[in-house]
Amino acid sequence: MKPDLNILLIEDDPIMGESLMERFELEGFHARWAQTGAEGQRWLARGGFGVVLSDMRLPDMGGDALFRESAASYPVLPPWLFITGYGAVDQAVALLKLGAADYLTKPFDLDALIDKLKLYAQATPPAPAVQDAGLGISPALRRIEAQLPQLAAKARTVLITGESGVGKEMVARAFHCLAPEGEGAPFIAVNCGAFPEGLLEAELFGHERGAFTGAVRTRKGVFEQADGGTLFLDEIGDMPFSMQVKLLRVIQERRVTRVGGEKSIAVDLRLISATHQDLKKRVTQNLFREDLYYRLNVIQIHIPPLRQRREDILWLARRFLLEAAPDKRLSEEAEQTLLTHDWPGNVRELKHAVERGAILANGASIGVAALFGEEVVGNEVVGNEAVGNEAVGNEAVGKKSAPTSSLADFVSQSERRYIAKALDECAGHLGHTATALGISRKNLWEKMKKLGLSVNEAKP
Template sequence: MTTESCNNDILVVDDEESMREFLTIMLHREGYRTDAVADGVQAVARLKEQAYDLIISDIKMPRLDGFGLLKHIQERSPETAMIMITAHGSTEQAVEAMKEGAYDYITKPFKNEEIRLIVKNALERKTLRQENRELKKELGRRYSFGNLVGKSKAMQDLYDLIQKVAGSKVNILVTGESGTGKELVAKAVHYNSDRADGPFVPINCGAIPENLLESELFGHEKGAFTGAHQQKAGLFEVAAGGTLFLDEIGELPAMMQVKLLRVLQEREFRRVGGTKTIKADVRLIAATNKDLEVEVGNGDFREDLFYRLNVIRLHLPPLRERREDIPLLLEHFYRDLSGQESVAVSEGAMRRILDYRWPGNIRELVNVIERCVVLGQSGELTEGALPPNLRGQGAPCPEGLDALPETGLDLDDYLGKIEKDLLLKALDRSGGVRKKAAELLGISFRSIRYRLSKFGIDPDGEEE
């Protein structure tokens, strides 16, 4: 009797009493804890009372046969392994049961050694699958922080910094390109702080009309302006005791920058049209995809407000700069969107996914995965499910022309595509280092920043 055997519970299901007794005695001798019932209905009732690692069941039984029991197990207890017993000459049914999810089958009459081996293998396989699930969970915990996912050094450093600053009261500025997950960073800070039980209130500063933004943030009194039919609490009040997340802070109008600065300095505010001073009991986190230092230099963002916001900066790198995280992200989002435990990705599909530059970052990756879930085969992601631009079927950058097309062409558009293609190739060759890319193209660092910005490509990435 082995220690490993003693940790396994087996249920024998057979309408023949002699078979139940034989299997029970044999399995007890092997050290397994074993129960026995006469049919599938009794087995279902027993499963409500106790979990079993393995079920050995006859196929032909009254009331509920082996196939009915197998279906029940897969719906209610999919982690339980099942072995089917079939009479000699009825192996077709047993093979069909394996297709439906049974681990294996044994044919009457059978040898004791055959049963021992099949039972041992079934339990080992179940243990291995359970260990794999636990390993995946552990990897998920190790390489995630809240809903952030990534094992790259940049993401691991970010997790460490979030843990260090979450418990503080300082203002935080989250930076990164559009679609990198800046709000997820803000939520990770909030839910790891002592304000986690308070509200997390987000607002996109660029999505609210300027004439409504003050009322949205600070609230208003009844009659403060046309249409103010009743008093309204602003988001600074709604977020009291929690965190206020100001997304796209770079879009904040100049007048609102002044008002926000005063709130940060005085930690209090008034509703529009009001005289009562209200304490601002919020933790402020702002985010932007702009270079606020450049905005300050251009006079579009207040320097004093920038320094108030930029006490701690958390930067999210674009997806193209942390490609080692893509398989992990792919697995994470595919599992969430499909409800399946895992996905098999063909070599060709993974190569396309890793080679793509992902200008839309995580947001674009999620959209692609959602498409693959709808169009692809269950549990498998192949090249055919990828959108045309990932399969290299998008409109290619035009090469040199031997002659002007009969229909003519848009010269600015044609030259723009060539310029953008060369910029991207230079960045790829230089490993994303802008200064080296500029040298490859024979232009200045300032010039490559301007050209990248012109095509909507983040010009920031290193200091001049």
């Protein structure tokens, strides 16, 4: 019986590639053929490969660079075999020390290659796709990831805490996928702070036709929609106090009654709540019900802010870039800037920076200006990186002037512009601005003082 083997072949030589693909087909293997490193990364992100077979020399990057970037982007890689010329043997041996599985020198025996592929494929399960490739590589995220399978098997009520933007929904989705009902069961997410009190009740519990003006049809609430799966209540700390007692009753009874209805409906689901608030403190301030707090806080998972787990920064950035623009790379200067930035908006801010960089960068390399140059006016981008016909300062297209300040100063100035712009858009309202930036009001206040932004004129 032939093994069910999925191979990713990364080879730019058309003759070699066609020969290998023909042999793989004869063996009954499933194979994908990428002819550049970037194309190989796109296939690798989809997951499911038992073995990667890559040439050491590719048209857009070296095989060693491809392996190093992939190893930095994924916690688990399939066995990786290299095809190399005699002159690159030392390079291949060095990669073995970094985790590569094996290498073959040209010319090689095809039967020996097939035997190696079968051997390595049987020893290791297929690598996961990028969205399933873990939560992070920092010790804190590894601990959370290690606990999730056990928690998902038994826990029905979970509270996830952490600053805005740290990835609470990402953890909730991972929890859901590991639950016994798993894939195929509904995962419904709702932001409790995004609805006025009157609309939040109908959003959570549903409503009957005619229950209020505009209720032209009966609608299920998110509790009913999540029946048999997982309901994720984000920003539970912002829920109006009067709504909390209604939520408590539903959690206790596992039954909901639609607005305008009389019949109670049984629901069976996992409830995951999340907040950036200190719920214990809000309990003492009479802003959050103590009995509801204890109902929600059966199992608590705390996610540290990104600045406290800097090991995750480049790992996440490369994942985001692979999804947004797999043909582009972060420059060394850009990577260093990412590592030193404070990330007040956490993972959400990092994702937006990478996506912005992928759009604004000229060419395949993403620099600091593309990542942090928020203000685009006409054909100019603040930070001397042009997307139109002229760069700031009347420089020629693509030509950058010599830096006039330190990298830290540039990042600080970019952050100041970003916060000032958000304040302007929110009419100086601190609470609204903090929400828009994904940080706490206290954090925003401290940053404004540090960056020399007026705190006296801002509205509380």
